[in-house]
Amino acid sequence: MEKNTVLLQDTEAFMHGELDNVTVQQNCIVLDLVQGGYVPYGCYTSAPIPMPLFDALRVSWNAASPEDTAVEAQVRVMVDGNWTTWNSFGKWSPSLHREGPPYQARGPVQRWPDRLQLDSKYATAVQLRIYLYSKNEKVSPAVMLLGASVRMVDVIPARGRLVNARLHLMPYTAARRAPALQPWMDAAISLASLTNRWGADLLPEEFAQVLRDWRAPDDCGPRNLSFAAAAAAQWGFPAWVAYADLALLRAEARAGCGAVVTLQSTPAQIAAGAPERHCAALRGFASSLDGEPKVLLCDPYAAAEDFGCEIEIPLDDFMVAWDNVALLMRQRKSSTPPQGRTRCSAWIRPVGTDAPGIYRLYLNGEEHPLPDDFCAQGGVLAYSLPDEHPHATTAHRQFSYVEPTQGGILLEHGDTPRKYTVYAIGTDGRMIVGDVTV
Numbered sequence: 311m312e313k314n315t316v317l318l319q320d321t322e323a324f325m326h327g328e329l330d331n332v333t334v335q336q337n338c339i340v341l342d343l344v345q346g347g348y349v350p351y352g353c354y355t356s357a358p359i360p361m362p363l364f365d366a367l368r369v370s371w372n373a374a375s376p377e378d379t380a381v382e383a384q385v386r387v388m389v390d391g392n393w394t395t396w397n398s399f400g401k402w403s404p405s406l407h408r409e410g411p412p413y414q415a416r417g418p419v420q421r422w423p424d425r426l427q428l429d430s431k432y433a434t435a436v437q438l439r440i441y442l443y444s445k446n447e448k449v450s451p452a453v454m455l456l457g458a459s460v461r462m463v464d465v466i467p468a469r470g471r472l473v474n475a476r477l478h479l480m481p482y483t484a485a486r487r488a489p490a491l492q493p494w495m496d497a498a499i500s501l502a503s504l505t506n507r508w509g510a511d512l513l514p515e516e517f518a519q520v521l522r523d524w525r526a527p528d529d530c531g532p533r534n535l536s537f538a539a540a541a542a543a544q545w546g547f548p549a550w551v552a553y554a555d556l557a558l559l560r561a562e563a564r565a566g567c568g569a570v571v572t573l574q575s576t577p578a579q580i581a582a583g584a585p586e587r588h589c590a591a592l593r594g595f596a597s598s599l600d601g602e603p604k605v606l607l608c609d610p611y612a613a614a615e616d617f618g619c620e621i622e623i624p625l626d627d628f629m630v631a632w633d634n635v636a637l638l639m640r641q642r643k644s645s646t647p648p649q650g651r652t653r654c655s656a657w658i659r660p661v662g663t664d665a666p667g668i669y670r671l672y673l674n675g676e677e678h679p680l681p682d683d684f685c686a687q688g689g690v691l692a693y694s695l696p697d698e699h700p701h702a703t704t705a706h707r708q709f710s711y712v713e714p715t716q717g718g719i720l721l722e723h724g725d726t727p728r729k730y731t732v733y734a735i736g737t738d739g740r741m742i743v744g745d746v747t748v
Contacts, residue, residue: 317550319372339442340452353439355439360434360435363463364434364463366428367425370539375404375451379442379443379451382440382443384398387428387433387437389418389431389434399423402537408537413528423525438456470561475563477606481608482610483610484611487499488692497521500637502514502705504591505547519739521541545642546644549639567641571635572588574587605625606620653742658670659746667723673742681714692710694710729746
């Protein structure tokens with residue numbers, strides 16, 4: 311691990327901290343169990359962590375947080391020999407309308423939704439804590455990883471040794487994804503690019519729902535990388551955010567891992583509707599025939615078609631566009647997410663002659679009507695038809711995004727029978743999916 315990044319992620323590491331109404335079991339922090347029920351809240355506080363001199367910090371957590379539970383990560387730093395107040399990064403759970411904190415300046419500490427920055431001061435140490443909450447005594451959140459990464463000062467970034475590594479990530483374009491989730495879809499696509507090469511077959515929309523920051527629009531931008539790392543962990547992929555240099559990115563590519571990076575959009579991309587900064591998946595490094603080093607990316611804003619998003623740019627251009635922040639990920643050890651299955655299959659049946667063309671979903675034999683405001687409240691409803699040729703992943707299919715009709719979905723009849731696949735994705739990232747031939 312880089313000396314500017316600390317990850318606590320096993321029993322031994324967690325046991326060095328202070329446990330208040332929580333315990334450590336199976337490499338996770340969970341609430342204490344008292345007389346057969348979990349206590350409503352508890353807190354884990356790390357020991358103080360010395361760091362190289364730094365002026366900015368990012369916090370990451372990976373947690374399984376079932377319905378009626380949440381976690382809340384906090385951090386404080388040591389400036390001029392004194393600890394600052396604790397800074398929270400918001401309560402987080404897939405089932406919450408989770409919000410990163412608004413920008414706040416207190417003394418030299420500037421807190422943004424997903425990072426801390428110091429103005430005219432430097433810090434020398436970090437202390438982390440995370441609260442666990444539960445409204446249901448039968449369930450507890452479980453924290454698998456808690457980490458911090460700092461931006462060191464007065465350090466020349468290492469470039470590392472040259473590497474020729476080409477990872478086979480899955481490219482997806484933002485232009486073909488759910489329009490309602492566009493402001494942060496680039497981050498979700500980049501996560502899907504990394505996970506789907508390991509066989510996860512997740513839709514970017516599933517990630518987009520879980521990493522969504524519901525705070526009111528502000529000048530800080532809609533992407534929250536701490537939430538993105540937590541979202542990856544919902545499907546079992548350990549992930550964290552780090553201040554990085556070129557040497558670290560090269561090492562990650564050499565190890566076959568890839569990374570999510572945030573880049574300044576080109577003028578052409580901005581003119582085509584891209585935000586000023588956006589996320590892309592790093593898929594390796596190469597050298598051109600003239601010896602110029604290149605960076606290989608899956609850039610969601612590079613093209614209107616999925617495989618047009620596999621691009622390469624000169625290393626010098628990449629270093630100008632990149633902000634030295636990376637989301638790093640490791641392959642999951644189990645195909646079962648820590649919270650269990652996040653998808654369920656549905657039967658899809660016609661309503662009948664009273665509503666021609668309307669089909670409703672049935673779960674376990676019972677009708678599951680979709681609320682009229684399902685999409686207005688943040689859900690995504692879509693369908694796909696078989697394409698002319700099979701695809702590497704489900705997300706490469708052509709999706710049509712629609713609104714509910716009379717508690718179901720309107721599917722048009724064609725000249726010949728057609729097999730529709732219907733997807734309903736809630737704001738917690740859980741998806742109902744089913745097939746019907748019309």
